[in-house]
Amino acid sequence: MTTAQPELKQGRSLNPIWIIPLLALALGVYMVVHSFMTEGPEITIAFENASGLSAGKTKVRYRNVEVGLVTDVKLTEDFQGVEATVKMDYHVRDLLSADTRFWVVTAQVGLGNVSGLDTLLSGAYIRMSPGTGDGPLQKQFTALPKPPLTPADAPGLRLQLLGNRAGSVSTGDAIIYKGYRVGRVESAEFDIEQERMRYEVFIDAPFDELVDSSVRFWNTSGISLTASAEGLNVRTGSLDTVLLGGVAFGHPDGVLEGDDVEPGTEFQLYESYEATQQNPFVNGSYYVVRFTQNLKGLVPGAPVEYRGIPMGRVERIMLNELIAEGMLADRMAGEVTAEGEPIPVLIYMEPGRMSLPDTASSVGLLQQVVQTGVPNGLRATLETGNLLTGAKYIGLDYYPDADAAQAGEWGGYIEIPSIGGGVEQIMVKVNAILDQVNRAPIEETIANANAAIADLDEVLQGLGELLNDEGMQALPANLDATIRELQKTLEGLSPGSELYRNLNASMRQLNRTLANMESLTRTLSNQPNAAIMPAKLPPDPEPEAPQ
Amino acid sequence: MNTGIQPVKLATIALGLLLVACSGTPVDNHYYLLRSELPEQSRGLTPSSRFAMGGVNVAPYIDQAGLILEVSPGQVRPARHHQWAEPMAGALNNFLMVEVSRAVREDVFPEAASDAPLVYSVRIDQLHGTLDGDALLVAYWWIRGNNQELVSYQFTETRALARDGYAALADAQKALLLELARRIGESLLEADGAG
Known part of the structure; x- marks a missing residue:
């Protein structure tokens, strides 16, 4: 009979009681790592003041979704502004790039728009406009003093307009193309260096294709009234541009289409449409x-x-x-x-x-x-x-x-x-002519002219004496009398005159005499002794009446 | 020796010649006047505003004193003892002007003294008598209007003598001329109506 021997194993084994602490430890590590890995970034946003900001209450929203919370609000070190610390959600970290913009949304009521009324109940909040996402994560931002009029990623064309005076164009005014609103004025500031007003405007797509290097921008605010020889000419924009101001653009008359323009291109802002016609060209x-x-x-x-x-x-x-x-x-x-x-x-x-x-x-x-x-x-x-x-x-x-x-x-x-x-x-x-005149022999010419004038004077003097002669003075009267006599003579020879009639009668008598002479000649030709001896001419044949 | 003619002989010869010259039979000449009938009364004349007379052209053989008698075909003989009292050209002109005026019942004046639009002119081509007792008149006339258009007519008629002798021939020729004036008057009125 054999007896079973216990098999003794050497070694230390983990007491199961430790499983729970280890599991808790692993879970804790996991939670720490997970929390670290999924924790959103903490960013700071600089504001001009803390109006509407409250730590632990003010939220950051994007498309009306909460994506962050203000955790702290404090003055900057130089006391010139306020710096808010915001805890952002992890999933929006890719939107925090250099061109990401923040601004405080509060209730605003103006002529042009009414917005942010919901903040009257919910309180102000910070709105985020994400950037393009290019570049590294950005954690320092400066808030916009006013809400941007155009989202950073909106399709369109952003341009610069330079005006000589502020006029009535201001931020938010419409950009008009042939009466249709195609964009807006985003900002207006005075450029000290150029001493001109600089406006940033944004043309929404697809209307940005209407802009080329040949277009002109002009102020359409208010009512333009011009009087000329053709009468009164009144130009107005739409009602909102009349009241609120606006900028129109288009090609001046006779100007061909130009080249495409790059974002940020500067254009002159003319005071009126007529001003664009006066100097319609840009390139020169x-x-x-x-x-x-x-x-x-x-x-x-x-x-x-x-x-x-x-x-x-x-x-x-x-x-x-x-x-x-x-x-x-x-x-x-x-x-x-x-x-x-x-x-x-x-x-x-x-x-x-x-x-x-x-x-x-x-x-x-x-x-x-x-x-x-x-x-x-x-x-x-x-x-x-x-x-x-x-x-x-x-x-x-x-x-x-x-x-x-x-x-x-x-x-x-x-x-x-x-x-x-x-x-x-x-x-x-x-x-040159005067030089030639100066070189001409003026004195000699004048001397000759004087001699000629002296001769002419003598001739005129002789002519005067001749005209003063009594016979010469009587000449016109004699000539007139002669002409009168000639007229009388001619009148005497006119067909109705007595002389003419007498002459005519004489001519008839002469004709008759010639006819008789012809008859006599014919008779003498037939009978040469007819002048002495009586002619024995046959009697005239007698016409006899028909029976 | 004296060969000259004695004055007594010369006077005798001259007397003889004178007696011979005066021994002829005296000639009895007859003169005929081409005149219209006397007007009924004296009155003022008013130039026609429609008609005027251009002229009368007479064949040369007519324009002589003696009345013309055609003794054989193509042979004429002006009478020596039967003559027109005045030159035929002027006489025919006056006669036709008066008779045409009578035909149109207006006073037709010569063209030079009138502004009338219709002007007639006449050519007398033949005017003579024949041995067998006829008087012959061949004439042409034409009317010129405002626009220088011409309308031409011809007149050819004979008329038998009422009796023998040149006086009857003068009467027959006058009758033919009266008929010619009447035809001219009709053509003028017709032309005026057509215009």
Whole structure:
């Protein structure tokens, strides 16, 4: 009989009692890790003030969904603003990029809109406008003072408008195309550097395709009333633009479509539609013309014309550049030419005025035309536009006989050579004529003329004596009497006169006599002795009446 | 020796010639007047506003004093002792003007003294008598209107002499001329009505 022996195993085994703590530990680690992994980012947003912000209460919403909570509100270190700490949800962390924007939504009631009324009950909240998602996670933001009018991801085109005065355009005003609202003014601020108003506008898609480099923007706010010889012309926009203001855009008359524009492109904001018509072109280039003539009457804005066709305007007389070029230094050095230093004039020419597209490529084409035209005789002349006022303008034309020249460069601009023209040329010709007159033998001519006049005087004196003669003075009366006598004589010979009748009767008698003579001649021819001996002519045959 | 003619002989010869010359039979000439009938009364004349007389053209053989007698075909003989009292051209002109006026019952004046639109002109081509006792008148006339249009007519008629002699021939020719004037008057009225 065998006896079972217990099998003893050496070693330490975990008491099951520890399973629970370990499980709790693992669960705790998991929770810690999970919490760490799913915890939303904590961001700070800078505000101008803490109006509407409350720690633990103010929520952050995106599309009206709570995506964060303000956990703390405190002043910034420099006390110039407020910094709010916001605990954001984990799942919106990808929306927190550099262009993500935050602003406080409160109730607003204005002429243009009414919004945020729900905050009267629920309290203000922070609205988030997510960014594009590009770039690293951003945790520092500055809140917008006002709600943005356009979401950052809205399709469309954002442009810059530059106006000379603030006028009645303000943020939120409509952008109008042919009376239809296609966008809005997002911001309006004064650009100190350019001393002009700068407006940021947004054109909603698909209307952004209507914008090209040739369009013009003008203020349509209020009512435009113009009076001219054609009568009163009233232009108004829609009722909201009349009341609230607005900006319209379109192509000026005669301006072709331009190139596509990039976001952020700057456009001029004109005061009115009429202003866009006055200077409808945008693209152009500057040229320099240097004149040695008197520039009195040539003012900025004076036209530049090619054979009478307006091509641009005079920008200014470049005296500063002339000084910078060293004219004074030359003068000081005594190197000034006899004609003096030519005075440069800056002109601006727009290819759109020559029915070319109002684009940058047309500007290049015009420059090419100028550069190739100058060797062929293209010259600028200083013309007098108004003899009364002395206003002058610059004319361009081809002068094949002009001295050979090439399009140069002056002050960084293409230089078009100039020649004397218009009144200047006339003055030159007049001076040449005067020179010839001066060279003419005037004294000799005058002496000859005096002699001729003396001879003529003698002749006239003799003629006067002749006319004063009694016989000569009686000549007209005698002539008149003679004519009267002649008239009487002619009247006596007229068909109704007695002389005429007598003459006629005499002629008849003469005819009859001639007839008798003819009869006598015939008788003598038949009977030669008829003059002596009685003629024995047969009697006239008697006609007999029929029986 | 004296060979000249003695004055006594010369006077005798002249006396003889005178006696011979005066020994002929005296000629008895007859003169005929081409005139219209005397008007009934004196009155003022008013130029017609419709008709005027252009002219009367007479064949040269007619325009002589003696009345013409055709003694054989193509041969005429003007009478020496039967003559018209005045030149035929003027006489025919006056006669036709008076008789045409009578036919249209208006005073037709020469074209030079009238502004009338219708003007007639006449050519007398033949006017003579024949040995067998007929008077012949061949004439043409034409009327010119405002627009220079022409309407032409022809008149050819004979008329038997009522008795022998040149006086009857003158009467017959006058009757033919009266008929011609009446026809001209009718054609003028017709032309005026047509216009």
